[in-house]
Amino acid sequence: MKRTHYCGELRAKDEGRDAIVMGWVHRRTGLVQVVFNKERQAAAHAKAEQVRSEFVVAVEGKIVKRQKANPELASGEIELVAMKLHTLNNAKTPPFAIEEEINAAEETRLRFRYLDLRRPKPHRNLALRHKIILEMRKVMDELGFIEVETPMLTRSTPEGARDYLFKQILMISGFDKYFQIVRCFRDEDLRADRQPEFTQLDLEMSFPRQEDIFHVIETVMVRACGVAGIKVAAPFPHMLYMDVIRKYGSDKPDLRFGMELHEVRSCFPEEAKQKLQMEGNVFALAAPGAAGYSRKQLDDLTEKAKALKARGAYFVKVTPEGLTSTVEKMIGAENVKKLAEACGAKPGDLVVAVSAKEQIKGTEAAALIAGQLRLQLGEALNLIDKSQWKFLWITGFPLFEWSETDKTWVSAQHPFTGIVDEDLEKLESAPWEVRSKGYDLVLNGYELGSGSIRIHRQDIQERLFKALGLSEEQLRRRFGFFLEALTYGTPPHGGIALGVDRIAMLLSGEKSIREVIAFAKTTAAQDLMADSPSEVDPGQLDELGLAVKPEVKKAAE
RNA sequence: GGGGACGUAUUUCAGCUGGUUAGAACGCUGCCCUGUCACGGCAGAGGUCGCGAGUUCGAGUCUCGUCGUCCCCGCCA
Numbered sequence: 102m103k104r105t106h107y108c109g110e111l112r113a114k115d116e117g118r119d120a121i122v123m124g125w126v127h128r129r130t131g132l133v134q135v136v137f138n139k140e141r142q143a144a145a146h147a148k149a150e151q152v153r154s155e156f157v158v159a160v161e162g163k164i165v166k167r168q169k170a171n172p173e174l175a176s177g178e179i180e181l182v183a184m185k186l187h188t189l190n191n192a193k194t195p196p197f198a199i200e201e202e203i204n205a206a207e208e209t210r211l212r213f214r215y216l217d218l219r220r221p222k223p224h225r226n227l228a229l230r231h232k233i234i235l236e237m238r239k240v241m242d243e244l245g246f247i248e249v250e251t252p253m254l255t256r257s258t259p260e261g262a263r264d265y266l267f268k269q270i271l272m273i274s275g276f277d278k279y280f281q282i283v284r285c286f287r288d289e290d291l292r293a294d295r296q297p298e299f300t301q302l303d304l305e306m307s308f309p310r311q312e313d314i315f316h317v318i319e320t321v322m323v324r325a326c327g328v329a330g331i332k333v334a335a336p337f338p339h340m341l342y343m344d345v346i347r348k349y350g351s352d353k354p355d356l357r358f359g360m361e362l363h364e365v366r367s368c369f370p371e372e373a374k375q376k377l378q379m380e381g382n383v384f385a386l387a388a389p390g391a392a393g394y395s396r397k398q399l400d401d402l403t404e405k406a407k408a409l410k411a412r413g414a415y416f417v418k419v420t421p422e423g424l425t426s427t428v429e430k431m432i433g434a435e436n437v438k439k440l441a442e443a444c445g446a447k448p449g450d451l452v453v454a455v456s457a458k459e460q461i462k463g464t465e466a467a468a469l470i471a472g473q474l475r476l477q478l479g480e481a482l483n484l485i486d487k488s489q490w491k492f493l494w495i496t497g498f499p500l501f502e503w504s505e506t507d508k509t510w511v512s513a514q515h516p517f518t519g520i521v522d523e524d525l526e527k528l529e530s531a532p533w534e535v536r537s538k539g540y541d542l543v544l545n546g547y548e549l550g551s552g553s554i555r556i557h558r559q560d561i562q563e564r565l566f567k568a569l570g571l572s573e574e575q576l577r578r579r580f581g582f583f584l585e586a587l588t589y590g591t592p593p594h595g596g597i598a599l600g601v602d603r604i605a606m607l608l609s610g611e612k613s614i615r616e617v618i619a620f621a622k623t624t625a626a627q628d629l630m631a632d633s634p635s636e637v638d639p640g641q642l643d644e645l646g647l648a649v650k651p652e653v654k655k656a657a658e
Numbered sequence: 659g660g661g662g663a664c665g666u667a668u669u670u671c672a673g674c675u676g677g678u679u680a681g682a683a684c685g686c687u688g689c690c691c692u693g694u695c696a697c698g699g700c701a702g703a704g705g706u707c708g709c710g711a712g713u714u715c716g717a718g719u720c721u722c723g724u725c726g727u728c729c730c731c732g733c734c735a
Contacts, residue, residue: 171695194686197669205669209726288735408661515735
């Protein structure tokens with residue numbers, strides 16, 4: 102018995118044909134209606150009585166036109182009159198109905214992933230992901246890149262350095278344009294847009310100008326969006342890192358709405374700062390239409406700001422009748438007015454100001470916290486135009502950032518990132534002023550990728566490693582082979598890596614990367630279906646000469 | 659490591675200020691009806707209220723701990 106048609110493909114034009122279809126019995130999202138006539142096909146009818154939801158069946162029959170068409174169904178003009186019914190397999194009652202709309206907790210969906218994936222939406226998402234990746238490969242091939250695989254198993258390097266070492270070495274080897282769509286692994290805590298294993302479009306090219314790399318990526322993204330039926334225009338706009346932080350309080354700003362930040366420290370006189378126990382800078386924004394926010398809503402914003410380590414949050418309500426502020430007594434009517442004006446607030450707006458002492462990654466925490474509130478308010482006030490696709494290149498990153506945990510300067514991106522030529526002399530004397538040749542690609546508030554023009558001269562690479570505090574000995578031990586390779590005629594080169602899962606997520610209209618990864622993990626990095634990670638058989642450990650140490654619980658005080 | 663939300667029947671949820679036999683819908687089982695497509699009708703099964711302590715005459719409800727899922731901060735060289 103051979104399947105002749107897909108259920109979902111049958112249409113009015115097939116009327117009168119004999120057909121054999123195979124598939125699952127979905128009682129609610131059936132793709133083709135099958136009819137069993139009690140008199141004429143008594144045997145099949147009797148058998149059909151035994152069939153339950155999610156049974157796997159084959160039906161032999163004839164396509165006929167329906168008496169009454171069902172416009173809800175793609176195959177709604179016809180139905181299949183069953184002559185014979187074969188049960189190919191039975192099925193337990195599933196824990197949730199297999200239908201378009203998700204009706205189960207994510208925990209249940211992940212545990213029964215095979216049933217979750219049986220729904221039409223995961224099929225659409227994974228098919229789109231496939232088409233996007235296929236298009237990426239096509240574009241890269243058209244642009245003269247060749248895909249080269251690099252080792253996953255290699256010597257110990259600082260985490261992630263592996264990826265850079267090998268693709269840079271391919272440049273030294275004259276490959277000129279390399280790319281790879283490849284699985285990456287990272288040991289970080291998870292998020293809606295982060296999984297411990299994910300896929301990148303990684304590329305590297307020789308003799309590039311920054312704009313050459315941008316052009317390649319813009320071509321890739323325009324074409325990938327095209328696959329999803331989304332039209333975007335290239336080139337993408339550029340902004341400096343310092344400017345996005347100050348304007349949007351984020352290194353991955355969502356440009357689908359405005360509500361920019363303003364530095365308003367000068368609106369707070371010294372004595373007010375003392376009374377309010379303010380420290381550090383103050384950033385503010387004007388939230389359109391939020392002047393009517395209740396006390397509770399303001400409290401919630403304050404609480405959110407404080408949870409993000411803000412010193413405080415201060416509000417000005419702008420109404421046609423005038424200004425009212427939670428800090429009017431502290432800063433005076435004149436400064437309240439100045440504050441509202443600084444944010445360009447109009448009647449109906451709510452001005453939200455945030456102060457914070459600390460610096461995060463060398464940037465003012467107040468700006469970053471205000472940036473978080475901007476996102477929350479943008480969502481709450483429905484300011485985000487979901488039909489927009491706002492790409493942005495960010496450049497001008499600092500080369501180093503201060504690590505509070507290590508009390509030292511560390512690479513903001515990675516230690517192979519190129520250094521802006523005129524800043525080279527400050528490498529030892531004023532490292533915090535040195536700018537890198539790194540760049541990020543951002544879409545709608547998500548970081549899609551990050552790259553740089555690399556260091557290609559051995560002497561500069563060595564100077565950088567030393568500026569990072571690596572000793573000659575550490576340097577030889579960890580990067581010896583790489584530094585040696587650099588001495589054999591390394592061309593200028595640079596590249597970038599894009600997060601394929603995030604791209605697939607955004608182009609599918611999903612809010613979580615898990616919706617475009619077939620076998621996704623929980624935020625604790627567990628696979629609820631396979632029950633992984635799991636204990637390893639002692640014999641397997643013995644073979645490798647490994648022992649598992651029991652977890653050491655912190656002693657109680 | 660920190661903050662927040664959630665955890666009650668197969669599933670999705672309700673359960674007010676603690677009070678007697680813990681409810682609904684979906685699904686499931688049986689019967690009936692039936693050219694239906696969210697079919698309809700009747701009957702029924704199904705619950706350690708995540709787990710463990712505590713407070714109380716009495717805990718699904720309050721407190722603490724713990725486990726799990728999700729969101730966020732830190733982290734993402």
